Amino acid sequence: MEVRVVVFPGTNCDQDVVHLYRKLKRFSVETVWHRDSELGGSPDLVIIPGGFSYGDYLRAGALSRVSPIMGEVKRFAEKGGRVIGICNGFQILCDCGLLPGALLQNIGMRFLSRFVSVRVESNLSPMTEGIEVGTVIRCPIAHFEGNYFIAPEDLESLEENNQVIFRYCSPEGTVNAADLDSNPNGSINAIAGVCNKNRNIVGLMPHPERSVEKLVGAEGAESGFKLF
Amino acid sequence: MRVQIIVRLKSGVLDVQGKAVERAIESLDLLEVSSVRVGKVIELEVPGETLSAVEGELEKICSQLLSNPIIEDYEIRKA
Numbered sequence: 469m470e471v472r473v474v475v476f477p478g479t480n481c482d483q484d485v486v487h488l489y490r491k492l493k494r495f496s497v498e499t500v501w502h503r504d505s506e507l508g509g510s511p512d513l514v515i516i517p518g519g520f521s522y523g524d525y526l527r528a529g530a531l532s533r534v535s536p537i538m539g540e541v542k543r544f545a546e547k548g549g550r551v552i553g554i555c556n557g558f559q560i561l562c563d564c565g566l567l568p569g570a571l572l573q574n575i576g577m578r579f580l581s582r583f584v585s586v587r588v589e590s591n592l593s594p595m596t597e598g599i600e601v602g603t604v605i606r607c608p609i610a611h612f613e614g615n616y617f618i619a620p621e622d623l624e625s626l627e628e629n630n631q632v633i634f635r636y637c638s639p640e641g642t643v644n645a646a647d648l649d650s651n652p653n654g655s656i657n658a659i660a661g662v663c664n665k666n667r668n669i670v671g672l673m674p675h676p677e678r679s680v681e682k683l684v685g686a687e688g689a690e691s692g693f694k695l696f
Numbered sequence: 697m698r699v700q701i702i703v704r705l706k707s708g709v710l711d712v713q714g715k716a717v718e719r720a721i722e723s724l725d726l727l728e729v730s731s732v733r734v735g736k737v738i739e740l741e742v743p744g745e746t747l748s749a750v751e752g753e754l755e756k757i758c759s760q761l762l763s764n765p766i767i768e769d770y771e772i773r774k775a
Contacts, residue, residue, distance in 0.1 A: 530761065530764070533761070572705075575712055618766070619766065
């Protein structure tokens with residue numbers, strides 16, 4: 469398995485992902501700089517990690533779309549390549565149109581840095597293959613713009629096509645979008661992550677890659693490791 | 697010619713920043729205000745003196761980069 473991790477100026481979760489794939493999964497991993505115009509080799513998976521690419525100037529994820537590497541990522545994804553976007557990576561994939569919807573500012577107008585529970589809603593995605601639907605994963609969030617939004621008519625088709633991959637939930641797995649304790653950023657339908665129609669691109673706001681080792685993971689809960 | 701581009705959240709999209717600013721204005725105890733929306737102004741210098749000559753390309757700049765059409769509207773005007 470060959471993995472590429474895309475790094476923009478301001479990306480800060482790339483090494484978490486590199487550690488996870490190189491040290492824990494023993495995959496071949498290379499980082500790719502945003503000005504590179506090739507992913508190199510023949511990758512099976514591309515990760516857009518979290519951070520604050522371009523300082524979140526203009527809009528979170530907005531300026532990264534003009535980076536040369538994003539053209540390559542698009543071509544890779546259009547050929548069916550598997551792409552995962554985490555946090556800012558999710559914002560980037562939504563902003564450049566590879567994933568549906570957009571991320572608004574958190575409903576409470578605060579940067580949120582805490583643990584959340586997320587429920588796996590579909591196992592037809594690059595992150596959830598082989599995982600039982602309903603599995604609850606405990607991992608951190610760290611974002612200011614994580615409030616998932618999509619126009620009502622598109623929300624309907626998103627739900628119909630089963631493109632919601634993760635929802636925020638209580639530690640017991642109950643989803644209640646109006647409950648800001650379990651759905652802290654106010655996301656519509658408590659959506660924490662979605663995939664595209666072809667189901668080869670997935671993005672989510674929570675950081676399962678920060679919850680893959682006992683030392684920093686959530687005690688007594690399913691770790692994020694199984695998502696990788 | 698100097699051009700001003702105003703980017704705003706669409707009317708149906710919750711503007712949490714606008715809500716917070718509205719509450720802050722209320723606390724000043726001055727004029728009663730409502731429906732506060734916060735947007736962005738981007739100013740740029742473009743060639744020529746008429747908007748119509750550059751409008752097509754400005755539209756592309758706005759829809760492809762300066763705004764996210766899913767959540768935002770934009771307005772182009774001469775500064």
